[in-house]
Amino acid sequence: MDQSVFERYAAHRWGRGMLGLCDNGDLGLIDPARPEAPPRSLPHLLDNLHARGIDTPLILRVGAFLRRSLDNLNGAFARAIDAAGYQGVYRGVFPIKVNQQAGVVDRIIEHGRQWCFGLEAGSKPELILALSRNLPEGALLICNGIKDAEYVRLGILARKAGIDCVLVIESPGELDTVIAEARKLKEKPLLGVRIKLTRRVSGNWADSSGDRSTFGLTTKEVVDMLATLRAHDMLDCLRLQHSHLGSQVPQIMDIRQAVDEACRFFTELRRLGAPLDYLDLGGGLGIDYTGEARATDNSMNYTLDEYCTNIVETVGYAMDEAGQPHPTLVTESGRAIVAHSSILISDILEASYFDRSEPVAPEADDHxxxxxxxxxxxxxxxxxxxxxxxxxxxxxxxxxxxxxxxxxxxxxxxxxxxxxxxxxxxxxxxVAQAGTVPPEVQDELNEHRDIYRVNFSLFQSLPDVWAIDQVLPIAPLQRLDEPPTRRAVLSDITCDSDGKIAQFVLDDGIDNALPVHELRPAERYYIGVFLVGAYQETLGDLHNLFGDTNVVTVDFNAEGELELQHEVEGDTVAEVLAAVEYEPRQCLDAFKGIVERAVRTGRINPRQRRILMNTYREAMGGYTYYEHLREEEAHG
Ligand SMILES: Cc1ncc(COP(=O)(O)O)c(C=O)c1O
The missing domain is CATH 1.20.58 (Methane Monooxygenase Hydroxylase; Chain G, domain 1)
Incomplete structure (x- = not known):
């Protein structure tokens, strides 16, 4: 099978063995449990979903890919610990904010049970969610974020109820709240301290690192905190040290040096009497969105094994040097756990071709x-x-x-x-035949790229593409046995000129046009946006009142076939109206009044009123996205 078109999209690199080319040219998913089996076609799956009435745009969550990421992370730490003779264990936590959906969080808890995998809450609502999830015994529930008295009280009493809730102190004021609440409840909390590392990192989240980062205590504040805890006979509560470099750290050197600095704090705090036994290094483990393995904003110059080995060895050496026991290692990787497990899929509604193949002759009296x-x-x-x-x-x-x-x-x-x-x-x-083109010509020709309109909202489904120029891998899901003859930018269906994608991952780097096939009449052309499991669902908004898309969870069954496991229907128009303070019933009644007036004045007849009201009512209960005519409707 000719792989050249498949490889044109660099899918063999960023797809990390999850994607393959089917015999008929479809893009397919590979079962991690049977990497040698033929890939399972995505368009075929979409046909099956369509027959059930589940249409695009949709987010496809693949259970096996989520489990694989968890296996990889825990497996890599276990191997590194073993190889280095490290005396402690690894206890990861999943930061809820990265993907708060129940279908994701519950699957992580379930599969993570074998490694006592826990959760990180970054706010009171996230803590309330986490407390309800029946974490395995021994799993950590790390409480970050700004904490009011209620948040602190929940954390202290949940510990009493047997949940290992660690309240991480992020500011001096928070310490006062914790001491006051602990006193009132006459209970000792499990405490952590968030330190501010001086090390700055590169990448999109550089501002989360270094002296000027908004979170964490300065060195002076940490030293004062120890004194305050000692004065209140609470120093024994301080068990965890936390630091976070920022998300998507591209450079392994930054990680190693930050871990080194964190270890200096850790050994010093222990020397001052803090009985620390958890070293929490936060998130930051990157995703190679472009598959280039380079230290750029959307890639990284290290592997998962390298990341784990660097952490384990650096901490091991630092503790040995200080003559201290090896702590339990904690990380709060979000992106690395969920990014690969979700794919946004939609279809092209129309194409604007910026050239034509048939010549046009001027007429005799034309200018x-x-x-x-x-x-x-x-x-x-x-x-x-x-x-x-x-x-x-x-x-x-x-x-x-x-x-x-x-x-x-x-x-x-x-x-x-x-x-x-x-x-x-x-x-x-x-130009295509010549191969090389002067950059100015290419720039000008880029003004004449085709525009393919995709049925989705960038602001709802891929907000980071709009907000921080995130590059995500994108590929057509069919006809990969046929060279794509067009180059297009993708435009969404919001009426916002920002709603477009013009950066694409290809085998020779980032391009400003996606190679695509010419559309065929009456044939769906699907596009997949990959690695969207982290942050995108959570940060999306209701621009133009496009709501949540359908979400479908699939998994490979015992025969290796893809099987529908769960479906969450996307928002209806009524739901998004309610979300922006309109009462759908009231909208319906108000519109009815307007239409009735039109009947009274003879502008429309009663039959037209019936059709209009039925259409309004049905649209109100329907999907917010472009809806293709259903088969029944298409045939009258
Ligand atoms: C405190 C904290 N922990 C963990 C994470 C998750 O980071 P990532 O998704 O890069 O692993 C974040 C996100 O920036 C964070 O702020």
């Missing part, structure tokens, strides 16, 4: 510049592409100016646009 523009293809050679592009753009501008001044009519402008698109099409062809 001569139409014929001049059409003549460009006569002198188009690889050496003259820049000149041809300049000429085409010149004539187009001039003809537009003539139209504005009333010299030529609308039909001539329409013909001129078609001639221009034909010339651009030929220039693209010559």
């Amino acid at each position: 001569h510049m139409l014929a001049d523009m059409a003549a460009i293809t006569g002198y188009l050679t690889p050496r003259r592409v820049q000149e041809c592009l300049n000429d085409a753009e010149y004539y187009r501008e001039e003809l537009r100016a003539l139209f504005r001044r009333g010299v030529i009519d609308i039909e001539q402008v329409a013909r001129a646009e078609q001639i221009f698109l034909y010339v651009v099409g030929r220039i693209k062809e010559v």
Whole structure:
């Protein structure tokens, strides 16, 4: 099977063995338990879902991929601990904020039970959620974030109830609250302290690190905290030290040096009498979104094994040097656990092609510049592409100016646009055949990339692409046995010009156009956005009132087939209206009043009123996204 189109999207690199090419050219999922088995086709799965009435856009969660990430993380720490002769154990926690959905959190707890995997709460609501989840005995519940008295009280009493709730002190004021509540309840809490490392990291989250980071205590505050705890006979409560470098750390050197610094704090705090036994190194383990294995914002220059080995060895050496016992290692990896397990899938609704393959002839009495523009293809050679592009753009501008001044009519402008698109099409062809193109020509041609409109909202489903220029791997899900002949940017269905994607991971780097196939009439063309399990669902918003998409959880069954496990229907229009303070019932009644008035004044007849009200009512209860006509509707 020719893998070249599959590899064009670098799917063999960022897909980490999860994706493969099916015999019919479909993109398929590989069962981690049977890596040699043929991949299971995604378009085939989508057809099955469609037949059940579950349509795109949807988030596909793959249970096996979530379990695999947990296995990988815990397995890599276990191997590193073993290899280094480290005396402590690893106890990971999952930061709820990275993906708070019950279908994700509960699966992590369930599968993580074997390693006493715990949770990290970054707020009171997250703590309330975590307390209800029946964590395994011995698992940690790390409480970060700003804490009021109620948050602290919950943490102290939950510990009494047998849950290992660690209240991490993030500011001096929080310490006062903790001491006051502990006194009132006459209970001793499990405490942690968040230290501010001086080490700054590179990457998108550089600001979370270093002296100026907003969270954690300064060295002076930490020393004062110890004195205060001692004065209140609570120093024995301080069991954990926490630090967090920032998310998606691209450089392994940054991680190693930060761990080294954290160890210095740790051994010093122990020397001052704090009975610390947990060293929590926060999140930051990266995802190689581009598959390039480089220290860039969307990639990383280390492997999971390297990450774990670096941590284990650095902590081991530091403790041995200080003559102290090896602590339990804790990390709060979020991204690394969930990113791979979710795929956003949608279909292309329409394409705007910025060229045409059929020539258009000017008419006899057209302005001569139409014929001049059409003549460009006569002198188009690889050496003259820049000149041809300049000429085409010149004539187009001039003809537009003539139209504005009333010299030529609308039909001539329409013909001129078609001639221009034909010339651009030929220039693209010559450039593609020539292989290399001067950057200025490529920049100009980029202005003429196709636009493929995808049925989704960037703001709801991929907010980081909009907010922080996150690059996520994207690929068509079918026809990968056929060379893609078009280059497109993807535009969403919000009426916002920011709602587009113009950075794509390809085998030779990041490109500003995605190679795609020409659409075929009456045939769905699906696009998958991969590695979207972290932060995207959580941060999405209701821009243009596009709500949550459908979410479907699948898993491989005993025969290795993909099986539907769970479905959460996306928001209805009524639900998003309610979320922005409109009462759907009241909207319906108000609209009914308006329509009734129109009947009274004879603008519409009663039958039209019935159709209008039925359509309104049905749309109110329906999906917020573009809905394809169902088979029953299509056939009347
Ligand atoms: C305190 C804390 N822990 C853990 C994480 C998760 O980080 P990541 O998803 O990079 O593993 C974050 C996110 O930035 C965080 O703020």
